[in-house]
Amino acid sequence: MSAAYPALRLRRTRSAAWSRAMVAETTLSPANLIWPLFVTEGDGIEEPVATLPGVSRWSVDGIVARAREAQALGIPCVALFPNTPRALRSAGGEEALNPDNLMCRATRAIHDAVPDIGVLTDVALDPYTEHGHDGLIDDRGRVLNDATMAVLVELALVLARAGANVIAPSDMMDGRVGAIRYALEREGFHDVQIMAYAAKYASAFYGPFRDAVGSGGLLKGDKRGYQMDPANAEEALREVALDLAEGADSVMVKPGLPYLDIVRRVKERFEVPVFAYQVSGEYAMIEAAVAAGAGDRDALVLETLLAFRRAGCSGVLTYHAAHAARLLAR
Numbered sequence: 325m326s327a328a329y330p331a332l333r334l335r336r337t338r339s340a341a342w343s344r345a346m347v348a349e350t351t352l353s354p355a356n357l358i359w360p361l362f363v364t365e366g367d368g369i370e371e372p373v374a375t376l377p378g379v380s381r382w383s384v385d386g387i388v389a390r391a392r393e394a395q396a397l398g399i400p401c402v403a404l405f406p407n408t409p410r411a412l413r414s415a416g417g418e419e420a421l422n423p424d425n426l427m428c429r430a431t432r433a434i435h436d437a438v439p440d441i442g443v444l445t446d447v448a449l450d451p452y453t454e455h456g457h458d459g460l461i462d463d464r465g466r467v468l469n470d471a472t473m474a475v476l477v478e479l480a481l482v483l484a485r486a487g488a489n490v491i492a493p494s495d496m497m498d499g500r501v502g503a504i505r506y507a508l509e510r511e512g513f514h515d516v517q518i519m520a521y522a523a524k525y526a527s528a529f530y531g532p533f534r535d536a537v538g539s540g541g542l543l544k545g546d547k548r549g550y551q552m553d554p555a556n557a558e559e560a561l562r563e564v565a566l567d568l569a570e571g572a573d574s575v576m577v578k579p580g581l582p583y584l585d586i587v588r589r590v591k592e593r594f595e596v597p598v599f600a601y602q603v604s605g606e607y608a609m610i611e612a613a614v615a616a617g618a619g620d621r622d623a624l625v626l627e628t629l630l631a632f633r634r635a636g637c638s639g640v641l642t643y644h645a646a647h648a649a650r651l652l653a654r
């Protein structure tokens with residue numbers, strides 16, 4: 325039996341708001357948002373990031389205020405990234421392991437002031453190295469896998485001791501999820517989650533982020549020797565399978581909108597929580613469109629976030645998180 329026009333009119337259920345609400349297949353709520361925040365030194369500091377209009381770096385007190393704001397808006401988790409002062413960067417990225425570095429101070433301060441919010445901390449060395457790469461490099465500038473991994477394990481422990489709830493390795497070294505999981509278990513951090521940047525592509529969409537953490541001008545070469553080739557999808561499934569086997573609690577696809585096919589395939593194949601990072605260049609593109617009069621910010625933001633949910637994401641890391649949560653509260 326198959327109905328056809330005029331018995332079947334798909335416009336019927338679209339004809340009124342109440343009906344559209346009733347048949348909507350996908351929902352978007354503040355609980356689906358993770359808010360990335362940039363931490364900087366000082367007190368009472370807000371530094372706008374030129375290439376990310378509307379996004380600032382905040383000193384620790386401001387980060388705490390943002391965490392309070394997130395909680396009031398129903399955003400369950402914030403993601404922290406440090407702007408390490410140039411003088412503290414080094415070839416080996418030693419500042420990463422300083423238990424009083426910016427990340428640790430911000431994490432502790434959030435936990436003291438806003439104990440019920442999740443704190444996700446990135447694990448990679450690019451905010452701490454003088455060359456801007458995610459790991460240690462050899463004399464030809466190649467990122468060393470196993471030597472880097474040893475430092476990342478220590479970094480994960482430093483962050484867990486500061487109170488991080490979610491460790492998010494964004495470095496793409498082979499084997500690091502298992503090594504971090506093992507170390508966390510050994511130290512009793514059984515409830516500290518790992519959200520693996522499992523399918524992270526060598527993308528042209530990260531530029532403004534690199535400005536925000538201060539590694540943009542420093543980076544020599546590119547990250548194609550460790551981040552994924554945008555040509556590949558099967559390889560993303562292999563990356564995800566490995567990270568899950570090594571103990572990841574959830575996986576991330578990054579960037580976001582250009583890679584929704586990957587999100588969908590990962591979700592269908594593995595049936596685990598999948599997150600996507602709507603990265604800095606994607607945010608900047610929306611803001612540029614708005615500034616050019618080419619689109620409406622609120623509508624663009626909500627439509628893109630809904631698209632992530634439709635593709636299968638549990639949640640989205642987005643610089644528009646607070647703005648979107650405010651729109652959703654109306």
Ligand code: PBG
Pocket residue numbers: 446447448449450458494495529530531532533534547602603604605
């Ligand atoms: C670094 C890291 C990057 C982002 C998150 N963690 C940049 C990079 O890999 O060069 C990008 C996020 C964004 O662009 O918003 N490990």
